[in-house]
Amino acid sequence: xDLIVGALLFxxxxxxxxxxxxxxxxxxxxxxxxKPLPNGRQIVVGFVFVVIGxxxxxxxxxxxxxxxxxxxxxxxxxxxxxxxxxxxxxxxLVWQDYYWVYLFALAIGFSTTLAEPALIAVSMKxxxxxxxxxxxxxxxxxxxxxxxVGVSLGCYRIITGLPLHYxxxxxxxxxxxxxxxxxxxxxxxxxxxxxxxxxxxxxxxxTALGLGxxxxxxxxxxxxDGFGLVAFASLFPIISVLAYGQLAVLxxxxxxxxxxxxxxxxxx
Amino acid sequence: xxxxLIALARDALGSLRDLLPIxxxxxxxxxxVFRDSAAALLDMAGGALLIVAGLTFFIFGLRxxxxxxxxxxxxxxxxxxxxxxxxxxxxxxGFGTTIAEPALIAIAAExxxxxxxxxxILPSDEAKEGYALGLRLTVALAVGVALVIGVVRIxxxxxxxxxxxxxxxxxxxxxxxxxxxxxxxxxxxxxxxxxxxxxxxxTALGVGxxxxLRGRNPLxxxxxxxxxxxxxxxxxxxxxxxxQQWI
Numbered sequence: 001x002d003l004i005v006g007a008l009l010f011x012x013x014x015x016x017x018x019x020x021x022x023x024x025x026x027x028x029x030x031x032x033x034x035k036p037l038p039n040g041r042q043i044v045v046g047f048v049f050v051v052i053g054x055x056x057x058x059x060x061x062x063x064x065x066x067x068x069x070x071x072x073x074x075x076x077x078x079x080x081x082x083x084x085x086x087x088x089x090x091x092x093l094v095w096q097d098y099y100w101v102y103l104f105a106l107a108i109g110f111s112t113t114l115a116e117p118a119l120i121a122v123s124m125k126x127x128x129x130x131x132x133x134x135x136x137x138x139x140x141x142x143x144x145x146x147x148x149v150g151v152s153l154g155c156y157r158i159i160t161g162l163p164l165h166y167x168x169x170x171x172x173x174x175x176x177x178x179x180x181x182x183x184x185x186x187x188x189x190x191x192x193x194x195x196x197x198x199x200x201x202x203x204x205x206x207t208a209l210g211l212g213x214x215x216x217x218x219x220x221x222x223x224x225d226g227f228g229l230v231a232f233a234s235l236f237p238i239i240s241v242l243a244y245g246q247l248a249v250l251x252x253x254x255x256x257x258x259x260x261x262x263x264x265x266x267x268x
Numbered sequence: 269x270x271x272x273l274i275a276l277a278r279d280a281l282g283s284l285r286d287l288l289p290i291x292x293x294x295x296x297x298x299x300x301v302f303r304d305s306a307a308a309l310l311d312m313a314g315g316a317l318l319i320v321a322g323l324t325f326f327i328f329g330l331r332x333x334x335x336x337x338x339x340x341x342x343x344x345x346x347x348x349x350x351x352x353x354x355x356x357x358x359x360x361x362g363f364g365t366t367i368a369e370p371a372l373i374a375i376a377a378e379x380x381x382x383x384x385x386x387x388x389i390l391p392s393d394e395a396k397e398g399y400a401l402g403l404r405l406t407v408a409l410a411v412g413v414a415l416v417i418g419v420v421r422i423x424x425x426x427x428x429x430x431x432x433x434x435x436x437x438x439x440x441x442x443x444x445x446x447x448x449x450x451x452x453x454x455x456x457x458x459x460x461x462x463x464x465x466x467x468x469x470x471t472a473l474g475v476g477x478x479x480x481l482r483g484r485n486p487l488x489x490x491x492x493x494x495x496x497x498x499x500x501x502x503x504x505x506x507x508x509x510x511x512q513q514w515i
Binding site: 029 | 471
């Protein structure tokens with residue numbers, strides 16, 4: 001019974017979020033375009049599915065994933081756990097002693113990104129528009145690797161206390177270099193994927209990890225150092241998606257080279 | 269009806285596969301790192317079922333509503349040939365969806381605490397609320413402007429990499445003069461603006477616009493709107509923090 005009431009509350013909340021957007025879209029269609037929507041009924045049904053889906057999704061996240069993820073982030077960053085894992089009782093921890101944190105950051109960043117609905121939407125669109133050249137799954141795995149590595153590196157930054165903008169500036173420098181050499185087709189998609197990754201599922205868990213970590217590490221302040229993990233999670237997917245595009249070109253070149261060497265007559 | 273049910277079932281299978289990695293990660297950590305009992309994991313089952321159902325419905329609705337309406341409006345506006353209405357549409361979509369974004373409301377409130385703690389503003393509730401509202405308006409304005417720039421870019425065919433890289437160079441420059449307590453918040457605000465409902469709409473808008481204009485490639489010209497929407501909030505919030513410091 002509680003479950004149903006909870007779900008209804010979440011569906012109501014998501015209706016409140018989505019309704020203004022829907023009203024704006026319908027009003028714009030009516031008043032500016034001046035024609036009713038083609039297949040308007042299908043779109044209304046679709047909006048109902050979006051509202052119910054989003055509500056259930058958020059309800060499920062709040063019921064299980066978020067509390068569990070946040071609890072795990074706390075447990076992992078608990079000094080008692082860290083000392084035990086490092087086999088040290090009193091000595092100061094160095095950054096290598098936090099290996100469980102890095103591993104958890106990598107795994108949770110990767111896996112939550114794969115479930116991110118906005119990323120699924122963009123991959124579907126990219127796949128359709130590219131005529132299948134960009135795989136739905138390939139793009140999502142590329143983005144997920146980027147988020148995993150980014151969050152992990154962000155944890156390293158919090159632990160060592162290095163300034164955020166060093167990493168961000170260095171990251172953008174890599175992005176610039178890759179932009180020069182990467183295939184043109186992948187560039188806009190790569191830039192987009194930075195913003196897409198960080199929405200419903202990833203942000204709350206990553207923020208919890210950042211806040212837990214900055215409270216646990218001596219000398220860090222949650223207010224100053226707790227922020228910034230999301231920035232890592234949106235920078236590194238750009239690099240990994242550009243790399244995905246470069247890899248595709250490289251693979252094609254290798255296979256062209258192989259087919260050339262196998263049939264030397266074809267050259268003439 | 270039968271076709272829809274088959275599509276729904278296929279989406280459900282897709283959602284199951286999408287959530288499998290999370291379940292694996294959490295189970296492995298719970299069982300092997302924290303050595304919890306397997307029974308604790310079973311408590312997750314109900315919530316996991318909700319997540320799978322929710323994701324399935326959302327993806328299904330996405331194909332029925334969000335993609336067609338975004339693209340349909342982009343086509344109609346391009347056919348109408350009115351740049352004015354296109355710009356108005358882009359701005360309102362960006363501003364309107366961002367100002368009510370729950371993640372942004374949360375981060376703005378936290379940022380006000382940080383600012384009060386750093387003596388940038390008075391520690392009264394009134395000053396904090398004013399600061400948080402100012403921050404939300406700044407970010408919403410930034411997203412509205414971002415979509416306008418992005419739409420104009422598709423129309424005029426400016427180079428996306430040049431614009432984005434110039435933008436990020438500006439971000440790095442602004443970081444050196446902005447007060448340190450705003451930097452983390454600014455960088456994070458770029459990520460929180462793009463919500464689950466906005467992203468498909470904005471993507472469909474860009475792709476629809478690029479495919480209805482002659483000489484544009486939907487893949488190279490249609491994407492890039494989200495990139496602007498995650499860049500300008502950083503820039504605007506850094507500016508907001510810098511200006512607040514002077515007042």
